[in-house]
Every structure is written in C-alpha cells, then in structure tokens.
Amino acid sequence: MKTTTMTRVTSLIGGALLGLTTLQASAASEMPPIPDVKGDVVKADGDFKIKFSIGTTQSGAQYRGLEYFEKIVEKRSDGHIQVELFPGAQLGDDLQAVSALQSGTLEMTAPSTSPLVSMFPKFALFDLPFLFPTPEVADEVLDGEIGQQMLKDASTNGLVAIGWAENGYRQLTNSQHPVSSPEDLDGLKIRTMQNPIHLDIWRTLGANPTPMSFAELFTALEQGVVDGQENPWITIQSSKFNEVQDYATETNHVYTPFITLVSERFWNKLPADYQQLLREAAKQMGDYERHVSRTMNDQIKQELADSGMQITELTPEQMKTFQDTVAPVYDDWRDKIGGELIDKVRAVSQ
Numbered sequence: 397m398k399t400t401t402m403t404r405v406t407s408l409i410g411g412a413l414l415g416l417t418t419l420q421a422s423a424a425s426e427m428p429p430i431p432d433v434k435g436d437v438v439k440a441d442g443d444f445k446i447k448f449s450i451g452t453t454q455s456g457a458q459y460r461g462l463e464y465f466e467k468i469v470e471k472r473s474d475g476h477i478q479v480e481l482f483p484g485a486q487l488g489d490d491l492q493a494v495s496a497l498q499s500g501t502l503e504m505t506a507p508s509t510s511p512l513v514s515m516f517p518k519f520a521l522f523d524l525p526f527l528f529p530t531p532e533v534a535d536e537v538l539d540g541e542i543g544q545q546m547l548k549d550a551s552t553n554g555l556v557a558i559g560w561a562e563n564g565y566r567q568l569t570n571s572q573h574p575v576s577s578p579e580d581l582d583g584l585k586i587r588t589m590q591n592p593i594h595l596d597i598w599r600t601l602g603a604n605p606t607p608m609s610f611a612e613l614f615t616a617l618e619q620g621v622v623d624g625q626e627n628p629w630i631t632i633q634s635s636k637f638n639e640v641q642d643y644a645t646e647t648n649h650v651y652t653p654f655i656t657l658v659s660e661r662f663w664n665k666l667p668a669d670y671q672q673l674l675r676e677a678a679k680q681m682g683d684y685e686r687h688v689s690r691t692m693n694d695q696i697k698q699e700l701a702d703s704g705m706q707i708t709e710l711t712p713e714q715m716k717t718f719q720d721t722v723a724p725v726y727d728d729w730r731d732k733i734g735g736e737l738i739d740k741v742r743a744v745s746q
C-alpha cells in the first residue's frame with residue numbers, strides 16, 4: 397500500500413465542475429475490456445432462465461463481472477441458458493436476495509460476506525481489520541484451501557456457493573471533517589454493514605457506528621442520518637457517495653469479498669454439465685472482476701479527488717495508530733472465528 401512521509405490532502409476544486417455521470421462514464425469506459433469466451437459449447441437438455449441480482453450499481457466492477465458471466469453462460473449453452481442482470485438492489489438488498497434464493501424465487505446473487513456472518517460465522521474472518529495486507533494474500537486465501545472449503549461450507553441452507561469476486565479494500569468517508577487519527581472520529585455517526593465486527597471496529601476507534609442495509613445508505617448520508625460510511629473507492633464512486641461526502645481517508649481497514657451464490661432449488665434442476673458450466677463461468681467472472689477492481693482502484697481514487705473529495709492519505713505512523721487501536725477486536729473474535737484459521741491467513745502474508 398502506498399504511504400507518504402506526511403499527511404497529504406488531495407483535492408482540486410476545478411474538478412468539482414466535472415459532472416458525476418461523466419466521471420462514472422469515463423471510469424466505465426476505461427475498465428479492462430470484457431474478455432472473449434473461452435471453452436466449448438456445452439450440450440445438455442432443457443432451457444433455463446437466470447435472474448442475477450446484486451446491490452452495487454451498473455457502473456461498478458461487480459456489474460462488469462456479471463456482464464462477462466452472462467456472455468460466457470449464454471454463449472457456451474448455445475442460448476439454452478438466458479441470464480438477466482438486476483443491479484442496484486432492484487430485487488432487494490443482500491439479505492433479501494439470499495432469502496429469495498432460498499425460497500427459489502431468484503436464481504443467483506453475489507453479496508458481500510459481511511451481512512451473512514450470522515448465517516456463516518466463519519465469514520467473519522474477512523471482517524477482521526488489516527488481516528489482508530495485499531490483494532495477492534486475499535487471492536491466495538480465496539482461491540486456496542481456506543476459500544474453497546468456505547464455498548463448500550456455505551453450500552447449505554438452500555444455497556450453492558460457486559465462486560469468489562471482490563468488493564475490495566474499504567475506505568472511510570464522512571461529511572464533517574478530515575480524519576487522520578482515531579480522535580478525529582469522536583462523535584461521528586458511521587454507517588456499517590449489518591455485521592457485529594464492523595460495529596466493534598468503529599466503536600473501538602471511538603466513532604458512533606450504526607448498522608444499515610446498503611440499499612438505504614445513500615439516502616441516509618444525504619439526509620444526515622449518518623455522517624459517514626466506509627466502502628471501496630469503486631463502490632464510493634459507482635454509488636455517488638462523493639456527492640454527499642466531502643472527506644475520505646485511505647484506511648484500507650478491511651478487505652471484503654463477494655461470494656457467488658445459486659439457489660439450490662434451481663441448481664438441482666440443472667443437468668450436471670450445466671452446473672459445471674456455471675462453476676467455470678463463476679471462476680472466470682471472479683478472476684476478471686478482481687482484475688477490473690484492482691485496475692480501477694487508484695484511477696477512481698484520483699477521479700474522486702478530481703471531483704472535489706478531500707482525500708487524506710495516512711502516514712505510516714498514523715496507519716499504525718489505527719491498527720494498534722483496533723487490535724483488541726482480535727481478542728473479542730479470535731475464539732468465535734477460530735484462532736487456527738486466523739493464524740493460517742497471517743501465515744499466508746508472512
């Protein structure tokens with residue numbers, strides 16, 4: 397992660413004149429192009445329709461990944477599987493989409509793991525602060541034994557988990573003032589995901605956290621119900637949070653993955669060859685989406701600064717203060733998540 401010798405404030409008032417839609421349009425246009433479809437046509441019986449719902453918007457990396465998934469599945473099934481995409485929580489937020497899969501009224505979704513911790517406690521691993529120092533460590537965990545076992549463990553309760561993608565490294569934003577130390581968080585109302593560790597993190601840092609669905613977040617920020625929130629740069633831009641948040645701090649405090657889920661009722665209707673096709677497409681989608689997310693990360697951070705957001709980059713000393721301040725969160729959660737699992741991830745980054 398890039399660090400600087402002293403706190404550096406980045407903002408160009410001129411950039412504020414750059415319309416937001418132009419901003420999103422330029423970002424979308426510079427995303428790595430959707431790759432060609434690899435793999436032969438799969439011949440199997442039946443015609444199927446997949447409604448695929450996500451909470452992030454059409455201009456984010458996640459939607460770009462879904463467009464690749466749609467292309468692969470429709471081409472390799474020779475049109476016998478049709479995919480329809482529903483971004484922006486049109487069909488409900490993460491938890492509503494998951495329960496729709498369980499009841500069989502929706503075929504696919506890809507939520508963040510954080511809102512699902514009450515259903516799958518091991519997912520809390522991803523909510524531990526500063527546990528994934530680099531995207532490479534995240535890949536090794538997601539694509540390795542730990543991540544693949546988690547997909548197997550999460551294939552229950554009416555769900556089939558078939559792959560990983562990336563929401564990304566989370567950054568703090570707020571509407572009140574620059575934040576470069578935990579003290580600056582005193583009294584700030586920060587929205588968190590519906591997740592007990594995130595509440596613990598921001599409470600431990602001295603803020604006043606409140607859990608809320610992603611689908612309600614923009615309005616809550618706009619109306620001042622909360623002062624701030626935290627999400628990856630690409631989600632901050634694709635959700636227009638910089639329209640209602642003047643300040644950001646590059647904290648990289650948590651790495652959040654997306655998990656690709658299929659309704660078990662739908663899955664059991666599919667011939668085995670089509671099940672395998674969806675697994676392969678989910679893998680290719682996840683790899684491409686992570687590539688898009690990482691390619692766009694720094695560029696979008698700069699675009700947000702150009703649009704007038706005041707971004708604070710922490711010095712190594714300031715970052716260490718945040719890390720030391722939240723360290724007690726590990727004591728609270730080590731046993732619940734499993735010390736062995738946490739040590740395994742730590743070993744990956746050694």
Ligand code: KDG
Nearest residue numbers: 450451452490507508589610
């Ligand atoms: O469906 C969108 C959510 O999965 C994702 O954006 C969650 O990061 C998230 C948040 O802040 O709720």
